[in-house]
Amino acid sequence: MIEMRGVTIRYGDTVAVDDVSLTLPTDKIYGLLGRNGSGKTSLLSALASYRRPSRGTVLVDGVEAFENPAIMRGTAFIRDTLDLNDSDRVRAALDVAGRLRPTWDAEYAHKLLDIFELDPRKRISALSRGQRSIVGVVLGLAARTPLTILDESYLGMDAVARTLFYRELLADYLAHPRTIIISTHLIEEVAELFERVVIMDRGRVLLHDETDALRGRGVTVTGPAEQVSAFATGHTVLGEQTLVGVRALTLDGRLDPDEIARGERAGLTFGPLGLQDLFVHLTSQRLEVSR
Amino acid sequence: MFNDRSPIYLQIADGIKNDILSGTLREDEQVMSTNQYAAFYRINPATAAKGFAQLVDEGVLYKRRGIGMFVSPAAPGKLRAERRERFFAEALEPVLDEAERVGISVDEITHYLGSRR
Structure with missing residues (x-):
């Protein structure tokens, strides 16, 4: 169990993480979602014990995590900056990772390089953006650490490499269950791999739930303005659009099938709301006004 | 494969029910393990497990300890x-x-x- 208790992180006057308490059961794949500047990286830095919170604590299995060598060895935190020596070759960077981590699987690391077709003799400085992402993912997966955090580390990859990454991530997780936290804004294509999602907004945790519980949670209702408004009574409205007499409302919450059938008979059209859209509606400032 | 209309675990359960109704899966036939299912459809194993658990609850599947899950004869x-x-x-x-x-x-x-x- 990983626990954050009242964690606040400040940079001067800026509050990046604002009094966050979060309990994460181990051996699950988590998706951390949030807009740019919502505090994701700061939160992850605290979770990975890279940064001491300005206030609050992070506990791993009940033990304070910061500056705890055993927990640090069992944590891999991969940032898009990679934190590697530019003049090193990929192979040397992997060797260093192997020496730092008792759980490191060198054979698996090389298998991954093969899969992604990356030459281990290349220097870090000579890698393309996509190749840097691949190195990050290899460092994260082959570490096999009980806590593995990938902070937007695969976003430089092209669609083919990302697909390979999702496949490898799932296969390796099935074989070696561990806690994996992935922050991303490519929500739709990876959501099915997340057991739970945490959504951050302006330094706070807006939502922490099973990913599957969010599917079918939002719904759009379209039709004649008056009927749509009448239908929406008693529901939380996340967003609205009106065009010459036609109104489309985005509602939060699961609707009863009977309710939908009644609405359809009244000439209303219903559509599902994808996770990406739900995320956009929940974290967009403008929509909050109409809430 | 899956859509946004409902939770995936319900869609998994419905898919297996359809396979039973169409005869693709027969009485007492073994179904995929949750890990096989997760790897095949690229979904989180916990989601797959929830779909199978629902089918066991409904009596559509039954478990044999250490072996796997099978289609109930009455399903x-x-x-x-x-x-x-x-x-x-x-x-x-x-x-x-x-x-x-x-x-x-x-x-x-x-x-x-x-x-x-």
């Missing part, structure tokens, strides 16, 4: 009875609503059905 009959009960409300009513919207009378529909006999 095809039970599922068929459930679907038959829902057929008029869930399959036919929307058709009648659409017919009314576009001005097709019940007589026309009856005539059409008669010609299909």
Whole structure:
């Protein structure tokens, strides 16, 4: 169990993480979602014990995590900056990772390089953006650490490499269950791999739930303005659009099938709301006004 | 494979029920393990496990300790009875609503059905 208790992180006057308490059961794949500047990286830095919170604590299995060598060895935190020596070759960077981590699987690391077709003799400085992402993912997966955090580390990859990454991530997780936290804004294509999602907004945790519980949670209702408004009574409205007499409302919450059938008979059209859209509606400032 | 209309675990359960109804999965036949299912459809294993657990709860599947999950002998009959009960409300009513919207009378529909006999 990983626990954050009242964690606040400040940079001067800026509050990046604002009094966050979060309990994460181990051996699950988590998706951390949030807009740019919502505090994701700061939160992850605290979770990975890279940064001491300005206030609050992070506990791993009940033990304070910061500056705890055993927990640090069992944590891999991969940032898009990679934190590697530019003049090193990929192979040397992997060797260093192997020496730092008792759980490191060198054979698996090389298998991954093969899969992604990356030459281990290349220097870090000579890698393309996509190749840097691949190195990050290899460092994260082959570490096999009980806590593995990938902070937007695969976003430089092209669609083919990302697909390979999702496949490898799932296969390796099935074989070696561990806690994996992935922050991303490519929500739709990876959501099915997340057991739970945490959504951050302006330094706070807006939502922490099973990913599957969010599917079918939002719904759009379209039709004649008056009927749509009448239908929406008693529901939380996340967003609205009106065009010459036609109104489309985005509602939060699961609707009863009977309710939908009644609405359809009244000439209303219903559509599902994808996770990406739900995320956009929940974290967009403008929509909050109409809430 | 999966859509955004409902939780994936429910879609998994429905898919397996359809396979049982169509005869793709037979009585006492073993179904995929949750890990095989997760790897095949690229979904989180916990989601797959929830779908299978739902089917065990409903008596559609049964577990054999250490071996896996199997189709209950009673499942095809039970599922068929459930679907038959829902057929008029869930399959036919929307058709009648659409017919009314576009001005097709019940007589026309009856005539059409008669010609299909």
